[in-house]
Every structure is written in structure tokens, then in C-alpha cells.
Amino acid sequence: MIERQPCVYILASGRHGTLYIGVTSDLMARVHQHRGGAMAGFTSRYAVHRLVHYEIFDTMPAAIAREKQLKAWRREWKVNLIERANPLWEDRAIELGFPPRA
Numbered sequence: 362m363i364e365r366q367p368c369v370y371i372l373a374s375g376r377h378g379t380l381y382i383g384v385t386s387d388l389m390a391r392v393h394q395h396r397g398g399a400m401a402g403f404t405s406r407y408a409v410h411r412l413v414h415y416e417i418f419d420t421m422p423a424a425i426a427r428e429k430q431l432k433a434w435r436r437e438w439k440v441n442l443i444e445r446a447n448p449l450w451e452d453r454a455i456e457l458g459f460p461p462r463a
Contacts, residue, residue, distance in 0.1 A: 362435040367424035369431060371414040371443060374407055376450040380439060381409045388415060391455050396462065410462060412454040414443045 370382040372395060381404050393399075399432040402455050404410065413424050418424040431439065443450065455461055 366420045368426045369416050369418070369424050369428045370412060371431070371439065372404060372409045373413045373443070373450060375411065377440065379407045379409050380436070382405075382421040382423075382431050382439075383389045384424050384426060386421060387456060392457065392459065394447045395396070396454065396459065411450065412457075413447055413450050427449065 365387055367384070367386050369382065369384050370388060370391070372383070375378065382392065392412055395404050398405050416427060418423075418427065431442075434442075447453065452459075452462065
């Protein structure tokens with residue numbers, strides 16, 4: 362994966378747990394921040410650290426538009442999106458080279 366690439370990502374606290382949707386131009390750095398607790402706030406408070414879905418885009422405006430779209434979706438639609446490609450809600454960060462979380 363290209364290091365700097367606009368992307369939308371979904372983190373979860375666990376299977377069918379709390380969800381967080383974000384956008385970034387550097388997925389690796391952002392996942393590192395979330396997993397390391399460097400980002401105080403929602404994800405730290407609710408232990409939302411598992412990368413369960415991400416989509417890569419050519420431009421940041423396209424990624425931001427998709428983020429807004431996903432945030433407006435009903436929870437059921439978000440769960441279906443995740444489960445189409447990741448039915449077990451596995452941590453996709455491991456596929457990107459991150460160690461498994463305890």
C-alpha cells in the first residue's frame with residue numbers, strides 16, 4: 362500500500378462494537394496513533410482500535426465525501442459494509458504490518 366493515500370477507515374471496539382469513521386491521507390500513521398492511544402477522545406475512551414474496514418481514494422475530496430456518506434448511514438448499513446469483506450471483524454491493521462493487539 363502507498364504510504365500517503367487518501368482513505369476512509371472504520372475502527373471498531375470489537376465485533377458489532379462501537380464504531381468510529383475517519384478520513385486520513387496516511388492510514389499507517391493514523392492507525393498507529395489510534396492503537397497507541399496518542400489520540401485522546403472518543404477512540405481512546407471507548408477502546409476503538411480495531412481497523413475493520415478501509416477504502417482508498419485518488420483524491421482527498423473524494424475520501425471526505427465518502428466519509429460524510431458513511432457517517433450519515435444507518436448502523437445496520439455500516440455493519441453490512443464491514444461484514445461483506447470482513448465477516449469476522451478481524452483487525453486489518455495486522456495485514457498492514459501492525460502486531461496483533463492483546
